Amino acid sequence: MSLLDLKNVSLSFAGSRVLDNVDFSVPAGKIVSLIGPNGAGKTSLFNCITGFYKPQQGSISLAGTETVKLKPHQVTRLGIARTFQNVRLFREMSVLENVMSGQHGRTSAGVVDAILRLPRQRREEAAIRGVAEECLTFVGITEGWGREATTLPYGWQRRVEIARALATKPRLLLLDEPAAGLTSGEKEELIDLIRRIRTERDVCVLLIEHDTGLVMRLSERISVLDHGVMIAEGTPKEIQSNPKVIEAYLGVEEDSLDL
Amino acid sequence: MAQLPERPSAWGGLSAILDTPTKQWTVTAVLLAAMVALPFVTDGYITVIVTHALLYVVLALGLNIVVGYAGLLDLGFAAFFAVGAYTVGITTQYFGLNFWLALPLAVVFASIAGIIIGTPTLRLRSDYLAIVTLGFGEIVRLTARNLRETGGASGIRGIESPWIFGYHVQSNIDFYFVFLILAVLGIIVSVRLANSRLGRAWLYVRHDEDAAEAMGIDRVRVKLAAYVVGAIYGSIGGAFFAANLGAISPESFSFRQSVEILMVVILGGIGKIPGVVLGAFIVILAPEFLRGVGDLRYFIFAVGLLLIMLFRPSGIWPARSKR
Known part of the structure; x- marks a missing residue:
């Protein structure tokens, strides 16, 4: 099959x-x-x-x-998730935020949720963060999550990109x-x-x-x-x-x- | 690795100086207290121009979501401002609607306008989008100018100002506080959006559309959301603007107006909330304070703007203090 x-x-x-x-x-x-x-x-x-x-x-x-x-x-x-031939991380955003992007399609909070910050939205944010942290840990990046992603050494950027793809589940x-x-x-x-x-x-x-x-x-x-x-x-x-x-x-x- | 700098936030370099919650709350409280005290310690003229600056804070925060967060160049933002103002003008004047019923209608109409103009155009590259939005702004202004319902070139007069719990909001000081509250709400909403799933999606799409799509982000939908939120800011600004002045005319919503709002955003620092607030105050207040030098003030103001753009191309507000 x-x-x-x-x-x-x-x-x-x-x-x-x-x-x-x-x-x-x-x-x-x-x-x-x-x-x-x-x-x-x-x-x-x-x-x-x-x-x-x-x-x-x-x-x-x-x-x-x-x-x-x-x-x-x-x-x-x-x-289906992918990485790119030339690493394409989001500039001016942290490592963690980069990986969090993968969860976008698996979550649903919109404008109203963001403004009101209801418990549901906060739980979802925590869940997105949790997935991103787990994916980063999985690829072996356990520190520097707050760093601007594009300032990481090249080999690390590649792994962040894989973590980002994995975050789409x-x-x-x-x-x-x-x-x-x-x-x-x-x-x-x-x-x-x-x-x-x-x-x-x-x-x-x-x-x-x-x-x-x-x-x-x-x-x-x-x-x-x-x-x-x-x-x-x-x-x-x-x-x-x-x-x-x-x-x-x-x-x-x-x-x-x-x- | 723990000591490495965080990525720049929506607060720009401010987060480096105001690094503890205590400091942040202190500064916020002091600023807010100063703003509340202002109309009581200055004359009526200052109150009026600061009110105008606060209106620009609201409008520029809205445009900042479109241009700053989502990276869509919009040269016709005054159109949404106009939709808000005219909705309130028409529905209160001709249909006798209460202001508080007209306000949500203004928001709805501006959202619809945002969707109508956004759906076909947001697939375009940003330079084409700029031209389309410019045209849209002019269409709205010319429509307002030529329709009987909008009062033609002379506009609509005698728009009644709103009542809140039996209190008639009508003096300059009343409206000063209305716009102060709107600006504060506008800032809170902007901050919350920036730190949300949608706010991040705007940045992803702005930085790399392909990579964002590969992450499961629907770029057209995300951009449309930015457009509509921006339109809502504009319409709320316009609705209260109409209520404040009591009269509106097409010339309040010209291309010049759109450019002025865009100037606030770019001058202050695209995407940076305190920068946008500061930009609004500079763009509105500087020409007023330069009144003493007569017509020379426009020249001085223009040179000042050029110098700022020359030496701080990414806006007045510092992006980061150290790197």
């Missing part, structure tokens, strides 16, 4: 085809990686799944619910190059964190990643995208020996993939 299902998804911008009849699925309870050379369409695929891009054809569904027609915030409320978490720019020590922590997200929170993880070593160690399934076409799908072992994958990579950058 797969959690996320893409069928015949095609996306074009101004006549050029970015995604070409992509079939793709994420099985429930798995850590899945999406790899492929630069410009293969990986982030575009993420944007289709999260509702930011509207594919011209095909269907995308989360646990049977069609998402193509939904707006990004509705997709998030359905249970997703069923599926999309990570766009989560290891980019991290030190090798931080990468080890990231591997551990992603595994814990899956096992302790029961959240499926789909990641785009260029660090092949990390992908091979972490993933249970790997899909390979090249020029908008899904060219291979399988276990890390199968992918490593797939001639099409080797060709796709060797054609682009020879040293980047030590298969």
